[in-house]
Amino acid sequence: MCIKPKTFEEILTPILCYNSARLELTLNPGIVGTLPSELAKLTALEFLGIGRMGMYGRLPTELGLLTELETLGIEGNELTGAIPTELGRATALGELLRDYDCYACCV
Numbered sequence: 001m002c003i004k005p006k007t008f009e010e011i012l013t014p015i016l017c018y019n020s021a022r023l024e025l026t027l028n029p030g031i032v033g034t035l036p037s038e039l040a041k042l043t044a045l046e047f048l049g050i051g052r053m054g055m056y057g058r059l060p061t062e063l064g065l066l067t068e069l070e071t072l073g074i075e076g077n078e079l080t081g082a083i084p085t086e087l088g089r090a091t092a093l094g095e096l097l098r099d100y101d102c103y104a105c106c107v
Contacts, residue, residue: 024049026073032056040065051097052076064089073097 021044025031032054039048040062046069055077063072064086072090075097087093 026051037062049073061086
C-alpha cells in the first residue's frame with residue numbers, strides 16, 4: 001500500500017538529499033499547503049513545476065536564491081500576493097508559467 005504525502009514539507013526532505021535539477025509535481029492534487037522556503041536549498045534546480053497542486057499562500061521570497069532556475073510553473077494554484085521582487089535574482093529564469101486571469105500573481 002502506497003501512502004501519498006499530504007504536504008509539500010513531507011516530500012521535500014528526501015528531495016533535498018538529491019539536489020536534482022528538475023522537480024516536476026504538476027497535477028499532483030494530493031499535495032496541498034504552502035510552498036516551503038526550504039525549496040531554496042535545491043541550488044541546482046533548473047525546473048520547478050508545481051502547477052495545479054492545491055498550493056496556497058504566497059511564493060517564498062527565497063525562490064530568488066535559485067540562480068540556476070530556468071522555468072517556474074505555478075499555474076492552477078490558489079497563490080496570493082504579488083510575485084516577490086526577490087525572484088528577479090533568479091537570473092536564469094526565462095519562463096514563468098502562471099494563470100493569465102490571476103491578478104494577484106501578476107508581476
